[in-house]
Amino acid sequence: MARPNAEVEALLREYADLIAITGKGAFKQRAYERAARAIGGHPTDVATLDAKRLREIPGVGSSIADKVEEYLRTGRVAAVEERRAAVPPGVRALLDVPTLGPKKAMTLYRELGVSSVDDLSAALRDDRLAELKGFGPKARENIEHGIAVLRQSSGRIALDAALDVAEETVARLAEVAGCRRCAYAGSVRRMKETIGDIDILAAADDPEPVMAAFRALPLVDEVVLRGRTKTTVRTVDGLQLDLRVLGEDSWGAGMIYFTGSKAHNIRLREIALRKKLKLSEYGLFDARTGRKRAARGEEQVYRRLGLPWIPPTLREDRGEVAAAQRDELPELVTERDIRGDLHSHTDLTDGVAPLTEMVAEAARRGYHYFAVTDHAPELRMQRMTLEKARAQREQLRELAGRHGRLKLLHGTELNIDPAGEVDWPAEVLAEFEIRVASVHSHFELDRAAQTRRLVRACENPHVNIIGHPTTRKFGRRTGIDVDLDAVFAACARTGTALEINSHPNRLDLNDEHILRARAHGVRFAIDSDAHAPAHLAHLRFGVAQAQRGWLSPDEVINTWTLTRLRRFLRKPGGGRGS
Known part of the structure; x- marks a missing residue:
């Protein structure tokens, strides 16, 4: 069962989507997206907070706090209900198709009467989208692919959500008298990026008390199958859980x-x-x-x-x-091997917490080093300037030494433009200690163009890491069309690391990509891309992804000592940083 923070985050994101569909209030839309991200990453259960403490969450003003309180009190929000009524349900359903944004969804509804995914498939089949501006051959191809991805992933949930349910279930069943052992198994234990159902295994001499406790869990909505050693239930969120009980000797x-x-x-x-x-x-x-x-x-x-x-x-x-x-299994990287996080954001750009809180959380996690990499100016909505970046660098210097052994690195997340260029001239880039470069726009470019831009970014002597390389987001956006092997070869040739972005909605690169990149001799960075202190814990998902890609600690640059890492960051021709 989703915790209140996750429920509120989903509600606010839906409200932001509804605002976007109407084509009005871009600033308001971003405000609700920011608040959703802040609440989702807030460490305290929002259901326990009063109005004053709700407003203390970054990005949560009085109006948003009132809506959160209304939802927690009544289970609904009048303003959201009004927006839902103004937007046909089918149009909202279209937003589940990766690559199809709110404006395109509303255009399809208004111009062609498309109000469901099936309607959209039929319109594509009949080539009716060709009549519309902005729906050229590449856009239509992306939508077709998005529908295929949506249907393939239907009924699957992200790993973090599945783990929440699995860990809660195991903890409750482990307390049952007579339950000798209990653990989750299946694809959750293998840490696959999306999960279809959850397998729970218990050991007990008498299965019935464990089965009875399982059926009585608060998250259970329906008992699908009832047996002596196997029970299947469906949760209130529609997720299937299977419990098997064996003897301890098995x-x-x-x-x-x-x-x-x-x-x-x-x-x-x-x-x-x-x-x-x-x-x-x-x-x-x-x-x-x-x-x-x-x-x-x-x-x-x-x-x-x-x-x-x-x-x-x-x-x-x-x-x-x-x-x-052959006795050749790799020694897999673990969370204990990670010495620091090399990609994070503060409220200077699109993060939701101040620098001091992000640094304090990194110190609490026992890191040796921590990089702050707020967005660069080409992502204009973040309003970054060189003056702000330099002021942040001074703030980091003032914080140096206040958290024991933790060393602070000042970095930036650059934007890779369609030609492969990045923000800021070379002399400014040389001031930063670490530079992550990522694609944030122009996702529709063809394969050759996407490949050229990423290879060009790798060849930039100031770029150390390619962030979230395919740009995918589960349920929101498929990855760009790119010749990844050409990018992997460029990374290996230029000494540019590839990021394994640990956010559970990204997990980019995926495990198969990691295996391919590893064969090219690429180095990797397992990063949280944290936008809130709680997001630093997402690193566990990136580590699991790295394990599924057979990575050892030596292949991951943020397992290295700071001295070795700094040598790697001094990319030939890239300057020494500050």
């Missing part, structure tokens, strides 16, 4: 079986057959006598198959079993 085999993936398990069963064994969720058995050979622990089962334990994030049948047989 725990290891059960965790392997229910963690998956299916293809990984098939590989293990093939090995078992060759060893005249049989592997199931209950254990590893002698195929002839039925005698149990291993079951209690995962390590025990893998060892009996002649393998080291394989981390869940690798269990996708992408060569991990063969690598294990």
